[in-house]
Amino acid sequence: MALKNNISFSLALVATAVVLFAATANSQATDHCAVAADKALCVALVKGAKTWPEAMTNALQATLQKANVAKSVVDGIPKKLSPSLEPQSKESIKKTCLDAYQSIIDNSKECLGYVKSGDPFSSLKTYLSSIGYTDCVDGLNDFGESLPEVSQFSTDMRKFANTLLAIADSKKKN
Numbered sequence: 001m002a003l004k005n006n007i008s009f010s011l012a013l014v015a016t017a018v019v020l021f022a023a024t025a026n027s028q029a030t031d032h033c034a035v036a037a038d039k040a041l042c043v044a045l046v047k048g049a050k051t052w053p054e055a056m057t058n059a060l061q062a063t064l065q066k067a068n069v070a071k072s073v074v075d076g077i078p079k080k081l082s083p084s085l086e087p088q089s090k091e092s093i094k095k096t097c098l099d100a101y102q103s104i105i106d107n108s109k110e111c112l113g114y115v116k117s118g119d120p121f122s123s124l125k126t127y128l129s130s131i132g133y134t135d136c137v138d139g140l141n142d143f144g145e146s147l148p149e150v151s152q153f154s155t156d157m158r159k160f161a162n163t164l165l166a167i168a169d170s171k172k173k174n
Contacts, residue, residue: 041160062160078090097135129165
């Protein structure tokens, strides 16, 4: 009987240790997401990072991956524009959307550099706040065009940018 009680006690102890370990790992991810509006997105972006640089790096890499997946949406914009648009209007929209897309890529990479080198926190937040695709949506709207997949990508990038800023705010001030 004593052996059975010891085994039960040992199993309970192991189970408790596993739960505490999992809770600690999850709390580290949620610490980086404490002020994030979309906590589920934030936890998914930081991917269990233990340190602030890991959390920022993971989230920025996820942003770049999301942008890379959306490249086909960006490249497909000119073909989906109304045939009645003037060629120079189509070219203007195409350029605006490609420039906005490239800014997402460039600014995300710039931010990765700031995280790795420890550059000033204010520079990081400035670049994070400029990760977005609203210029393209605004350009389309200026010409009376609307593409749902472009609007969705813009919304996604706005959510990513807001989440990145929340993760940046989780950095401990020295």
